[in-house]
Amino acid sequence: MIDKKSPLPLYYQVEEHIKQTIQSEELQPGDALPSERELSENFQISRMTVRQAITNLVNQGFLFREKGRGTFVSNQKFEQNLQGLTSFTEDMKARQLVPGTKLLHFEIFPVEKDIQERLSLGEGELIYKIKRLRLANEEPIALETSYLPVKLIPGLTPDILEKSLYSYIEDELQLKIGHATQTVEAALISDEDSKQLQVKKGVPVLLIQRETFLENGTPLELVRSSYRADKYKFKIDIERK
Structure with missing residues (x-):
């Protein structure tokens, strides 16, 4: 999970956690990601930090957004x-x-x-x-x-x-x-x-x-x-x- 004492940035830790759930197939292509609010409450961190992690994963191709629907797991490259x-x-x-x-x-x-x-x-x-x-x-x-x-x-x-x-x-x-x-x-x-x-x-x-x-x-x-x-x-x- 998230280690707030770690020198690694919190957003990076969130990214790695989400990547791990995708790579372990806990989250499948097409699955919806929990909302920013749910993730921030789960990790006990700010929504801004969660949003940064999600945006980075979208840019890397792990996730994609659909307006009005949410964020979903992409097909892997x-x-x-x-x-x-x-x-x-x-x-x-x-x-x-x-x-x-x-x-x-x-x-x-x-x-x-x-x-x-x-x-x-x-x-x-x-x-x-x-x-x-x-x-x-x-x-x-x-x-x-x-x-x-x-x-x-x-x-x-x-x-x-x-x-x-x-x-x-x-x-x-x-x-x-x-x-x-x-x-x-x-x-x-x-x-x-x-x-x-x-x-x-x-x-x-x-x-x-x-x-x-x-x-x-x-x-x-x-x-x-x-x-x-x-x-x-x-x-x-x-x-x-």
Whole structure:
């Protein structure tokens, strides 16, 4: 509970207590949080302190407010470790979630100059442009646009893209995926993409840009993904060298 003699701020102690009840599943996603008055009486602290703790948890994504109704427990964010190269399908299955894909766009066209250089292609060579909506347990999580050389992946079809592209590349084509470089930054979602991800216009998203290479160093794909910031977070373990 709350230790008023502790050097830790009272609002922080309240935050940690509420987090613990969520993480222990005592409070489930969608459950209503007790009112500020109830919490202040329970902890014997001011409502202002309770309000600060709740506001911080709303900002962190643990809770959400509905006007006139109260404060509720949010669905917890999906976490991805940035230290390994995995497909979205592999990542979701590792979390005991059901991966899903909705193909929004599939096109073959001559490569444009900026993509040509990054994929080490000759002028006029063909590439796939693929846009997919990624889902976890039928909930929209990310929008992903990929560019891949047709000569590396001949015969790619929309049916194949409903499943794991990486599995097709490695299991069917016997190509070995080696490594990738990836950047993560904050961005504002476009009006068009907000509809697909079922979020409000202009909300922040996590913009992920990745270049993937085969084991022999051949560029395989360019990917630009917009992940819902309210549903997804990335984790990395860092060692001191």
